[in-house]
Amino acid sequence: MIRLVGVYKEYDNGSKALKGVDMKIDDGEFVFLVGPSGSGKSTIIKLITAEEAASEGQVIVNGYNLNNIRRWQIPFMRRTLGVVFQDFRLIEKKTVRQNLEFAMRVIGAGRKEMNKRIPYVLELVGLGGKADAYPNQLSGGEQQRVAVARALVNNPDTIIADEPTGNLDPARSLEIMTLLERINAMGTTMLVVTHERELVNRFSKRVVSIKDGSLIRDVQEGGYKL
Amino acid sequence: MKKRGFNLGYFITEGFQSIFSHGLMSFAAVCMIVACLIIMGSFSLLAVNADEMLTKEEEKNEFFAYIDESCGDEEIARLTEQVRALPNVASVAFTSKEDAHDAWVEDHPGGIELPVNVFRDRLSVHVVELELFTDTVNAVTALPGVADYSAHSELAQGFVLVRHAATILATVLVAILAAVSLFIISNTIRLAAFTRREEIGIMKICGATDSFVRWPFIFEGLILGLFGAVVAFLLQWGIYTLVMNALASSGVLTLFEMVPFAAIWLPVLGVFLLAGALIGTVGSGFAISRFLKV
Numbered sequence: 394m395i396r397l398v399g400v401y402k403e404y405d406n407g408s409k410a411l412k413g414v415d416m417k418i419d420d421g422e423f424v425f426l427v428g429p430s431g432s433g434k435s436t437i438i439k440l441i442t443a444e445e446a447a448s449e450g451q452v453i454v455n456g457y458n459l460n461n462i463r464r465w466q467i468p469f470m471r472r473t474l475g476v477v478f479q480d481f482r483l484i485e486k487k488t489v490r491q492n493l494e495f496a497m498r499v500i501g502a503g504r505k506e507m508n509k510r511i512p513y514v515l516e517l518v519g520l521g522g523k524a525d526a527y528p529n530q531l532s533g534g535e536q537q538r539v540a541v542a543r544a545l546v547n548n549p550d551t552i553i554a555d556e557p558t559g560n561l562d563p564a565r566s567l568e569i570m571t572l573l574e575r576i577n578a579m580g581t582t583m584l585v586v587t588h589e590r591e592l593v594n595r596f597s598k599r600v601v602s603i604k605d606g607s608l609i610r611d612v613q614e615g616g617y618k619l
Numbered sequence: 620m621k622k623r624g625f626n627l628g629y630f631i632t633e634g635f636q637s638i639f640s641h642g643l644m645s646f647a648a649v650c651m652i653v654a655c656l657i658i659m660g661s662f663s664l665l666a667v668n669a670d671e672m673l674t675k676e677e678e679k680n681e682f683f684a685y686i687d688e689s690c691g692d693e694e695i696a697r698l699t700e701q702v703r704a705l706p707n708v709a710s711v712a713f714t715s716k717e718d719a720h721d722a723w724v725e726d727h728p729g730g731i732e733l734p735v736n737v738f739r740d741r742l743s744v745h746v747v748e749l750e751l752f753t754d755t756v757n758a759v760t761a762l763p764g765v766a767d768y769s770a771h772s773e774l775a776q777g778f779v780l781v782r783h784a785a786t787i788l789a790t791v792l793v794a795i796l797a798a799v800s801l802f803i804i805s806n807t808i809r810l811a812a813f814t815r816r817e818e819i820g821i822m823k824i825c826g827a828t829d830s831f832v833r834w835p836f837i838f839e840g841l842i843l844g845l846f847g848a849v850v851a852f853l854l855q856w857g858i859y860t861l862v863m864n865a866l867a868s869s870g871v872l873t874l875f876e877m878v879p880f881a882a883i884w885l886p887v888l889g890v891f892l893l894a895g896a897l898i899g900t901v902g903s904g905f906a907i908s909r910f911l912k913v
């Protein structure tokens with residue numbers, strides 16, 4: 394569960410990114426977070442992943458209260474999250490399998506567990522035959538599937554996708570969003586930040602709209618509207 | 620999910636891979652460590668040898684206190700005890716003028732014949748610390764019954780000055796060169812961390828702890844430091860042997876007897892490895908800190 398209560402965020406340069414945001418995402422939900430550039434979407438992601446701290450208000454992520462979390466606890470909180478980025482952020486010199494191993498090794502997984510988990514996850518994202526390919530040998534859609542697989546490989550409670558289709562054509566975007574929906578159906582909470590109006594309208598999920606740092610709309614099975 | 624603790628094999632492998640991924644910079648770092656350790660080692664060995672020579676000189680350092688001719692046997696015995704009781708006196712030996720004459724004849728066969736009355740009863744006084752040589756001479760000559768003395772106190776003070784200068788120079792150089800080495804290895808690791816900053820970012824967002832991110836870089840620094848130390852040790856050995864051979868074959872410098880490398884190789888290797896390891900780990904520890912703030 395993710396919960397933001399009266400959250401304000403003011404950066405060191407004085408810019409006020411969030412102005413009293415209240416939001417709650419229950420376990421197993423699929424939520425689109427929409428809003429124009431500079432509205433505060435990325436700040437919300439940074440607060441949830443503990444890259445930034447709230448200036449005021451409370452942020453609770455999967456049982457961790459980020460207001461009083463200790464520095465050593467942050468990695469363990471992050472292990473409950475899987476993050477997918479717009480620009481994939483794959484390691485070019487590692488194969489698909491090695492990229493996933495890299496993510497698993499970080500949390501101390503052993504070889505036996507990797508050999509069991511990685512083929513399963515790659516099959517799940519439709520890349521069963523691409524384990525030994527390098528990222529530059531894959532299409533954009535496939536690279537984003539690898540990124541989703543990497544986010545999923547440590548079996549997180551929540552996946553946060555920050556503009557996951559921003560670098561993809563409409564067909565590949567639809568594939569990725571369908572994949573995320575399928576993963577959500579298996580029980581993983583999904584928070585997707587996007588600009589893609591058609592995709593949001595097509596999937597009929599909960600839509601949270603944000604503008605100028607304030608939450609302006611929160612609708613179940615809604616469409617893209619600002 | 621079963622979690623493993625400290626993954627030594629992984630950290631060492633990553634450390635090695637990182638070294639080869641920016642080989643030129645690693646090579647430069649090793650070269651600088653080697654250069655710094657050799658300069659540091661050379662001055663330290665110079666200080667060790669100077670100290671050894673001075674210690675030998677100290678061991679045989681003595682002066683003569685000549686006894687007033689009016690003193691009888693009892694007074695001489697009392698004076699000997701008084702001298703022995705003074706601070707910084709290691710030993711006192713009485714030599715009568717007859718024994719002094721005999722020793723002269725023995726040491727100078729075929730030399731000038733000197734009458735016994737040219738010689739005087741004397742006390743041979745050995746000092747403990749060369750620094751206090753002049754004070755000891757003054758204390759002895761102040762005693763009633765001591766008519767005169769013969770000492771090479773200027774030479775003794777010269778030895779002290781040389782040793783102090785060598786020690787200070789070695790200490791200052793060690794400090795400066797250690798700082799330079801730290802700076803260089805720190806920059807090498809910083810470059811390694813910079814080229815891998817995206818990987819570090821991914822690791823952190825996947826839930827890597829600071830120590831998990833830090834260890835491969837610490838091992839990289841450690842490997843570079845230890846490798847540099849071993850290379851520096853071998854070169855130092857060669858340089859030392861060359862200098863020793865050159866001095867041994869020099870007719871002018873036979874006075875200087877260097878400590879054989881075989882007698883000091885173990886502490887030298889130990890110090891080099893320790894210095895290399897410290898420079899490597901501390902330097903990389905400093906360098907990686909700023910990349911952990913994600």
